[in-house]
Amino acid sequence: MSTATVPPLNGSVGASSSQRRPVARFLQDEIQDGHLHPYMNGHSNGNGADSDSQLSDSGSTTSSTANGSRLRRPAMSRKASSPMAPTFMVSAPGKVIVYGEHAVVHGKAAMAAAISLRSYLLVTTLSKSQRTITLNFRDLGLKHTWDIDALPWDVFHRADKKKFYYSLVTSLDDELVEALEPHLKDVSIDIPEEQRKPHVRSALAFLYLFCSLGSPQSPGAIYTLRSTIPTGAGLGSSASVCVCLSSALLLQIRTLAGPHPDQPPDEAETQIERINRWAFVGELCIHGNPSGVDNTVSAGGKAVFFKRTDYEKPPTVISLPTFPELPLLIVDTQQTRSTATEVAKVLSLKKAHPVVTESILDSIDQVTCSACQLIETPDFDGTSDETMSHFGTLIRLNHGLLVSLGVSHPRLERIRELVDYADVGWTKLTGAGGGGCAMTLLRPDAKPEVIQELKDKLASEGFNKYETTLGGDGIGVLYPAVLRNGSDEEGGEEIDQQKFEEAEGHIGIEQLVGVGFHEKREGWKFWKRAAA
Ligand SMILES: Nc1ncnc2c1ncn2[C@@H]1O[C@H](COP(=O)(O)OP(=O)(O)O)[C@@H](O)[C@H]1O
Ligand SMILES: C[C@@](O)(CCOP(=O)(O)O)CC(=O)O
Structure with missing residues (x-):
């Protein structure tokens, strides 16, 4: 078990209110730099903090710390010119929340696992003369280009505002959001307002990260995203997009070490943490009130x-290396909803019925902690009937509590009803609810023909099912974007903008670049969490 801090697993930690988000306060952590990204060879100084700062007369650079004081540090020689970075890719998985959604927003525990559905972001660097950045969220139909020089660098780089690649940002800065507003007003201007909102939020997430981590000297680039995770279905599509954006931008400013196969786990953990911190900022832009x-x-x-x-x-995060590969069936209601709306529903229930709601959230906490205690028992056997039945009962209890919070949906209840009727497992909604997906833990003794009958019935009622495995790798990098792919091209097949855009559907994406179902695909590298 690898832990950031050790929490009591008895659900007794006092509630913390998430209704109030603190005014922007940024804590500079003690993580020391010193690991430059080995692949990068551009001209920024590699600390991501002041790549636009001027060389001073004395030959040292001046930069501002988070608290506004001025630091002097030895000059680093700059290259007169730098080669263009090659096209590269990053990829991050979706997730299922096995226990604890919504409660986790209110300071309670949750347990979640990565899945094999993933987002893929291709970063194409432009020639020096092209001073633009393009966000191409192809699945959403969002494509927008900004002039780098016109972005509000003066505000983002002001001494009292400037953040660093290692900063812990826990809320959005209103003034920074305001400074970006003029740059968002033309985004997807031609589509109806309801559809436009998620486009604007996505663009805000991108620009907020770009302006926080980049500089007026950042190279022009095209950021093209494709995903095999259904959008807004409770499988963490937005988080995976934010992890991709954060890691790509941190790689571009050369503040990440690795990934490489023999990287010490604690060093890998530091890189994951840096990526995660900025991904959380992206989630703040998309959701408003994410738990993280x-x-x-x-x-x-x-x-x-x-x-x-x-x-x-920072949250308490305990890696669960013995988490079993549970036989899960994930079924999509195809009912769209927004996480932000469902989270807001629980918040208003809590306002109207504070005592009752708090006790439901506490019960969810106990459910999660009970599952965690089981996983941590020394002779834990993830495949035994006893374990399955314990997990299953907790899944059923968790769903009932979520229903009480008002975040289920008739279509989710229909899935539960069909599974209960077939008596093949235990079902709960996963993610924000209000539509989205349900997950069913299948009984080990369930007859294959009964499961098949259930799947047919679900399909006939318009439900979609996802084949996915649990517990895959986190953020991965393909640098440069070249894969073997059995092609004749010398050195491998180059993944360019056009090929990536033209890959057909989820299968086409998987075939071209996917690591979801080919964990060992040559070229892709992953930072691995410490396992023990
Ligand atoms: N394929 C995608 N391409 C670009 N952005 C995406 C994609 N999928 C999801 N997103 C982002 O995530 C948002 C959906 O987030 P959310 O409602 O929380 O759903 P989920 O439960 O899947 O995370 C979208 O509005 C968009 O900002
Ligand atoms: C409801 C919640 O607990 C999970 C939301 O998951 P998703 O966005 O539906 O994948 C919100 C959160 O943890 O930020």
Whole structure:
């Protein structure tokens, strides 16, 4: 077990209110730099802190710390010119929350695991003369280009605002959001307002990260995203997109070490943490009030116990290397909903009925902690009937509590009803609910023909099912974007903008670049969380 801090697993930690988000407060952590990304060879100084700072007369650079004081540090020689970075890719998984969604927003525990559905981001660097960045969220139909020089660098780089690649940002800065607003007004201007909102939020997430981590000297680039995770279905699509954006931008400013196969686990953990911190900022832009569990499991992969009682501090994250590969059936209601709306519903229930709601959230906490205690018993056998039945009962209890919170949906209840009727397992909604997906833990003794009958019935009623395995890798890098792919091209097949855009559907994406179902695909490298 690898732990950031050790929490009591008895569910007794006091509730922390998430209704109030602290005014922007940024804690500079003690992580020391010193690991430059080995692949990168550009001209920024590699600390991501002041790549636009001027060389001073004395030959040292001046930069501002988070608290506004000025630091002088030895000059680093700059190259007169730098080669263009090659096209590269990053990829991050979606997740299922096995226990604890919604409660986790209110300071309770959750358990979540990465899945094999993933997002893929291709970064194409432009020639020096092209001073633009393009966000190409192809699945959403969002494509927008900004002039780098026109972005509000003056505000983002002001001494009292400037953040660093290692900063812990726990809330959005209103003034920074305001400074970006003029740059968002033309985004997807031609589509209806309801559809446009998620586009604007996605663009805000991208620009907020770009302006926080980049500089006026950042190279022009095209950021093209494709995903095999259904959008807004409770499988963590937004977090995986934010993890991709955060890691790509941190790689571009050369503040990440690795990934490489013999990287010490604690060093890998530091990189995952840096990526995760900025992914959380992206989630703040998209959701408003995320707990951080989605981006945490997406960044680090496998499975985690997660709890955040104080939003101004990092959460407690316990890696669960013995998390079993549960036989899960994930069924999509195809009913769209937004996480932000479902989270807001629970918040208003809590306002109207504070005592009752708090006790439901506490019960969910106990459910999660009971599952965690079981996993941590020394002779834990993830495949035994006893374990399955314990997990299953907790899944049923968790769903009932979520229904009480008002975040289920008739279509989710229909899935549960069909599974209960077939008597093949235990079902709960996963993610924000209000539609989205249900997960069923299948009984080990369930007859294959009965499961097949159930799947047919679900399909005939318009439900979609996902084949996915639990507990895969977190963020991965393909640098440069070249894969073997059995092609004749010398040195491998180059993944360029056009090929990536033209890959057909989820199968085409998987075939071209996918690591979801080919964990060992040559070229892709992953930061691995410490396992013990
Ligand atoms: N394929 C995608 N391409 C770009 N952005 C995406 C994609 N899928 C999801 N997103 C982002 O995530 C948001 C959906 O987030 P959310 O409602 O929380 O759903 P989920 O439960 O899947 O995380 C979208 O509005 C968009 O900002
Ligand atoms: C409801 C919640 O607990 C999970 C939301 O998951 P998703 O966005 O539906 O994948 C919210 C959160 O943890 O931020």
